[in-house]
Amino acid sequence: MTAITVDRLHKTYTVPEREGGLRAAVGSLVRRRTRQVRAVAEVSFEIDHGEVVGFLGPNGAGKTTTLKMLAGLLHPTSGEARVLGSTPWQRERSYLSRMALIMGQRNQLQWDIPVLDSYRLNQAVFRIPDAQFRSRLDELTELLELQALLRKPVRNLSLGERMKCEIAGSLLHAPQVLFLDEPTIGLDVAMQRRIRSFVADYNRRTGACVMLTSHYMADVEALCRRVIVIHHGRLLFDGGLTDLVHRFAAEKTITVELEESRADDADLARLVGGHPLERSATGISVRVPKAETARVAARLLAELPVVDLVVEEPPIESVIEQVFDAPEEQPSGQEVTGG
Numbered sequence: 001m002t003a004i005t006v007d008r009l010h011k012t013y014t015v016p017e018r019e020g021g022l023r024a025a026v027g028s029l030v031r032r033r034t035r036q037v038r039a040v041a042e043v044s045f046e047i048d049h050g051e052v053v054g055f056l057g058p059n060g061a062g063k064t065t066t067l068k069m070l071a072g073l074l075h076p077t078s079g080e081a082r083v084l085g086s087t088p089w090q091r092e093r094s095y096l097s098r099m100a101l102i103m104g105q106r107n108q109l110q111w112d113i114p115v116l117d118s119y120r121l122n123q124a125v126f127r128i129p130d131a132q133f134r135s136r137l138d139e140l141t142e143l144l145e146l147q148a149l150l151r152k153p154v155r156n157l158s159l160g161e162r163m164k165c166e167i168a169g170s171l172l173h174a175p176q177v178l179f180l181d182e183p184t185i186g187l188d189v190a191m192q193r194r195i196r197s198f199v200a201d202y203n204r205r206t207g208a209c210v211m212l213t214s215h216y217m218a219d220v221e222a223l224c225r226r227v228i229v230i231h232h233g234r235l236l237f238d239g240g241l242t243d244l245v246h247r248f249a250a251e252k253t254i255t256v257e258l259e260e261s262r263a264d265d266a267d268l269a270r271l272v273g274g275h276p277l278e279r280s281a282t283g284i285s286v287r288v289p290k291a292e293t294a295r296v297a298a299r300l301l302a303e304l305p306v307v308d309l310v311v312e313e314p315p316i317e318s319v320i321e322q323v324f325d326a327p328e329e330q331p332s333g334q335e336v337t338g339g
C-alpha cells in the first residue's frame with residue numbers, strides 16, 4: 001500500500017538580489033530585485049508502507065527541499081503530494097502526529113534544558129498519553145543507550161550523543177513515516193553503524209516507511225534496496241540499488257590470481273587491451289569497460305596460468321559519482337529568470 005505519492009512536485013525559491021555599493025542599496029529601496037532559484041523540478045515517485053528508500057543527489061540537488069515539503073515545512077510552487085493520505089503542507093494535526101523529520105545538521109531539541117525535559121515538551125505537543133510515553137522512552141533508552149544522557153542539557157552532549165537523543169525524541173510519538181536527512185553526518189564509524197542498525201530495526205518492528213538522505217554510501221547499502229536519485233532538482237533514477245549499479249557502472253574490475261607471475265609488463269598490457277592494470281603479490285587486477293569484460297577475461301584465462309578469477313562491480317561511491325556526472329539540460333541552483 002502506498003504511503004507517499006509525489007506528483008510533479010516543483011519548488012522555486014525567490015531570493016533577493018543585492019548588488020554592492022550605496023547606489024544599489026538606495027535603488028533596492030525603490031525597486032527590489034529578486035531572482036528565482038529552481039530547487040525541485042517536476043519530481044514524481046511513490047513509496048509504499050514499510051519501504052526504506054535512499055534519496056540521493058549531490059549537494060544542492062534538492063533533497064532537503066523535497067523532504068521539507070513532504071514534512072509540511074514548505075509549500076511547493078506547484079505539484080501535489082499525499083503522505084499517509086494527507087497533503088503535508090496543510091499541516092493537519094493527524095498528519096504531523098504520524099510523521100517525523102530528523103535533520104542531522106539541525107538541532108531540534110532545546111539547547112539549554114535536559115534531554116528529558118525536551119522529551120516532555122514533545123509529549124505535550126504530540127499529546128502522548130503518559131503510559132505510552134514511558135514505555136516508548138524506556139524502549140528507546142535501552143535500544144540507543146541513553147540512560148546517562150537524559151538528564152544532561154543538550155549543549156553538553158557530543159555530536160553522536162546528541163544525534164541519538166534527537167532520533168529518540170523524534171520517535172516518541174511512534175511516527176509511521178520517517179524523513180531522515182543526513183542522520184549520520186559527522187559521526188564516527190561505530191556510531192554510524194549503531195544509528196543504521198537502529199533505523200533498520202525501527203522499520204522492521206513498526207513497518208514505518210523511511211526516506212533517507214546520506215552522503216555515506218554505507219548507510220544506503222545497509223538500509224536501502226531502492227534508491228531515488230535527483231540531480232539539479234530533477235529525478236534521474238528510481239529503482240533498485242543493484243539496478244543503479246548495472247545501469248551506470250561503466251567499468252568492471254577483473255582480478256586474477258596466478259600460479260606464478262611470469263608474464264612481463266608488455267605481455268600483460270596486450271592481454272588486457274591496454275587498460276589500467278595493477279600487479280599484486282599474487283596476481284593482477286584490471287579495470288575494463290563493461291562491454292570488454294568477457295573478452296579480456298577469456299584472454300586472461302586462455303593465456304595465463306590462472307588459479308582464480310573474480311569480476312566485480314565498482315564500489316557504489318564511484319557509480320554514484322558517474323550518475324552525478326551525467327549531463328543535464330538546465331541546472332538548478334542558478335538563476336532561471338530575472339525579476
Ligand SMILES: Nc1ncnc2c1ncn2[C@@H]1O[C@H](COP(=O)(O)OP(=O)(O)OP(=O)(O)O)[C@@H](O)[C@H]1O
Binds near residue numbers: 064
Ligand atoms: N531557503 C532557500 N532560499 C533560496 N535557495 C535555497 C533555499 N534552500 C535551498 N536553496 C537552494 O535550492 C537548491 C537545492 O537545495 P537543497 O538544500 O534542497 O539541496 P540538497 O540536495 O539537500 O543539498 P545538500 O546535499 O547540500 O544538503 C540549492 O541550489 C540551494 O542553494
